[in-house]
Amino acid sequence: MFLSQLPVLSKSALLLSGSDPPRDEIGLIPCPEARYNRSPIVMVENKLGVESWCVKFLLPYVHNKLLLYRQRRLWLDRQALVDITCTLLLLNPDLTTAWNVRKELVECGALSPERDLYLGKLALSKSPKSPETWIHRRWVLLHLLQKAPPADQNQTDAERSRLLGEQLAQTLQQEMKVCADAACRYPSNYNAWSHRIWVLQRLAKGNVKVFLDELSSMRPWVSAHVSDHSGFHYRQFLLQELTGALAPPAGCSSNGERSAVEEPPHDLPAVQQLFCHELELVSDLIRSFPGHETLWSHRRHVFFLWHRWKEQHPGDGGDEGGDPAEGAQTRLSQTSAGVPMEVERGCSSDPQDIKRLRRGVPLPQPPTSQTEHVFVSGLLDGCGPEQRSFALAYRKWLDTVVGVPS
Amino acid sequence: MKLYSLSVLYKGATKSNLLKAAFDLSSFSFFQRSSVQEFMTFTSALIVERTSQGTRASVKEQEYLCHVYVRNDSLGAVVIADTEYPQRVCFTLLDKNPREADAMTKVQAELDETKIILHNTMESLLERGEKLDDLVAKSEHLGNQSKAFYKTARKQNSCCEIM
Numbered sequence: 001m002f003l004s005q006l007p008v009l010s011k012s013a014l015l016l017s018g019s020d021p022p023r024d025e026i027g028l029i030p031c032p033e034a035r036y037n038r039s040p041i042v043m044v045e046n047k048l049g050v051e052s053w054c055v056k057f058l059l060p061y062v063h064n065k066l067l068l069y070r071q072r073r074l075w076l077d078r079q080a081l082v083d084i085t086c087t088l089l090l091l092n093p094d095l096t097t098a099w100n101v102r103k104e105l106v107e108c109g110a111l112s113p114e115r116d117l118y119l120g121k122l123a124l125s126k127s128p129k130s131p132e133t134w135i136h137r138r139w140v141l142l143h144l145l146q147k148a149p150p151a152d153q154n155q156t157d158a159e160r161s162r163l164l165g166e167q168l169a170q171t172l173q174q175e176m177k178v179c180a181d182a183a184c185r186y187p188s189n190y191n192a193w194s195h196r197i198w199v200l201q202r203l204a205k206g207n208v209k210v211f212l213d214e215l216s217s218m219r220p221w222v223s224a225h226v227s228d229h230s231g232f233h234y235r236q237f238l239l240q241e242l243t244g245a246l247a248p249p250a251g252c253s254s255n256g257e258r259s260a261v262e263e264p265p266h267d268l269p270a271v272q273q274l275f276c277h278e279l280e281l282v283s284d285l286i287r288s289f290p291g292h293e294t295l296w297s298h299r300r301h302v303f304f305l306w307h308r309w310k311e312q313h314p315g316d317g318g319d320e321g322g323d324p325a326e327g328a329q330t331r332l333s334q335t336s337a338g339v340p341m342e343v344e345r346g347c348s349s350d351p352q353d354i355k356r357l358r359r360g361v362p363l364p365q366p367p368t369s370q371t372e373h374v375f376v377s378g379l380l381d382g383c384g385p386e387q388r389s390f391a392l393a394y395r396k397w398l399d400t401v402v403g404v405p406s
Numbered sequence: 407m408k409l410y411s412l413s414v415l416y417k418g419a420t421k422s423n424l425l426k427a428a429f430d431l432s433s434f435s436f437f438q439r440s441s442v443q444e445f446m447t448f449t450s451a452l453i454v455e456r457t458s459q460g461t462r463a464s465v466k467e468q469e470y471l472c473h474v475y476v477r478n479d480s481l482g483a484v485v486i487a488d489t490e491y492p493q494r495v496c497f498t499l500l501d502k503n504p505r506e507a508d509a510m511t512k513v514q515a516e517l518d519e520t521k522i523i524l525h526n527t528m529e530s531l532l533e534r535g536e537k538l539d540d541l542v543a544k545s546e547h548l549g550n551q552s553k554a555f556y557k558t559a560r561k562q563n564s565c566c567e568i569m
Binding site for chain 1: 490
């Protein structure tokens with residue numbers, strides 16, 4: 001009975017359409033044997049399930065058909081190709097050949113890029129890491145970006161520009177959602193986070209608002225996933241982009257003066273505020289959730305980014321001036337009384353704060369390796385063995401890599 | 407940082423009985439949830455059976471941490487969480503008795519971390535010669551689908567498999 005139904009089952013594209021709300025998740029149901037002589041496809045609400053027993057029949061059947069087509073031993077019309085690749089990729093999204101056939105279908109107009117992205121999203125709900133899915137997705141996005149929408153004579157240039165901008169913003173939002181879902185489905189999902197970074201680099205280059213929004217919206221997420229290294233790495237990327245956009249490294253103009261003065265507005269206090277907020281976030285998490293190496297690693301990255309930026313902008317950002325070597329001798333004996341990092345501030349890395357800054361609200365003290373040492377010392381009392389070893393390793397890194405307190 | 411289940415069981419002479427349980431399985435894919443729930447029940451029951459009265463323990467199995475407290479009166483509770491969820495908070499949750507006036511201070515006083523037994527795998531709870539695979543196969547808590555799920559989950563530790 002089942003073998004005769006294979007052709008029907010391979011028409012997955014049909015299964016995906018005609019559902020309201022649209023299907024948002026697919027899954028494999030572990031089911032070693034067929035029961036009751038019925039279809040292996042299970043549809044519950046807007047979730048599509050495939051019982052695992054049918055895979056060993058269905059997958060080779062459709063895969064074989066595709067290979068025969070590729071070898072020019074079998075003709076398949078475009079709709080059949082759409083169906084077959086759809087079925088294949090829902091079962092195994094790492095079949096590059098199937099994605100490549102879909103690229104050809106997109107290029108000749110038989111398959112809309114949006115439809116293809118939708119399939120990718122479904123495939124990722126089952127295989128959130130799938131490298132081939134992410135790689136193909138980037139091809140489709142590039143294709144979308146390069147394809148100019150048909151010129152409509154009734155539109156003005158300004159209107160076209162606005163519509164393009166809207167479409168771009170929509171695509172951006174959609175990609176952020178796909179990445180976020182995939183990141184939730186698999187811990188430290190490097191492929192998902194790398195894709196997220198790629199999308200921002202292509203669709204939001206230099207767009208400070210987008211980066212600030214991302215930093216802000218990711219705050220609760222990383223706080224709930226304190227050992228997700230890729231999530232924190234994303235924050236490091238955002239910080240780096242923001243410092244580049246807000247205050248590019250000062251270059252010297254030909255007459256030796258710092259060209260920073262003539263360049264487009266540098267928001268140096270904003271950069272300092274960003275780093276202070278980030279260090280406060282990671283301090284709070286380190287204290288609340290002791291013993292997570294990811295948090296310490298993030299702290300290292302953040303402090304190092306700040307330290308390097310400070311070296312490129314000497315004398316900027318409301319610094320009190322460098323502490324000479326004698327500061328190093330007294331740092332361990334400092335109490336926590338005068339330490340700005342410990343002060344309770346109900347802040348968030350919020351664009352509103354940056355605006356408040358511009359209105360002249362006083363800045364917190366800039367982070368220094370001195371303040372970092374005090375943070376570490378404050379933690380060492382009464383902490384567990386794991387936290388202790390991370391804290392000591394961080395202190396050693398400060399001394400070796402960062403060097404004399406600045 | 408997730409809490410997956412909280413179960414209250416009675417540790418009988420030969421086996422433990424599930425009295426009440428609550429689950430949050432929203433982070434699992436839709437079709438796996440019923441199997442995951444059965445498996446968490448199975449695990450909670452097994453842990454209570456293998457934990458002596460008056461003991462607190464934490465059992466690590468892959469990316470899950472199971473925290474158990476069996477009282478002297480044989481009432482036991484198990485929390486299954488991920489590795490990010492702080493252990494101390496779990497034990498505070500397990501000890502909660504709403505009828506006691508200052509439950510929190512009483513708990514803090516009693517809770518001495520050095521008295522929590524740590525198991526690195528489920529296998530360390532078992533007797534010599536007992537295999538987890540056998541217990542799974544025999545369990546009445548698990549349906550056929552869950553037992554199949556267990557077998558495939560064991561195999562899928564390698565990420566290079568086609569299916």
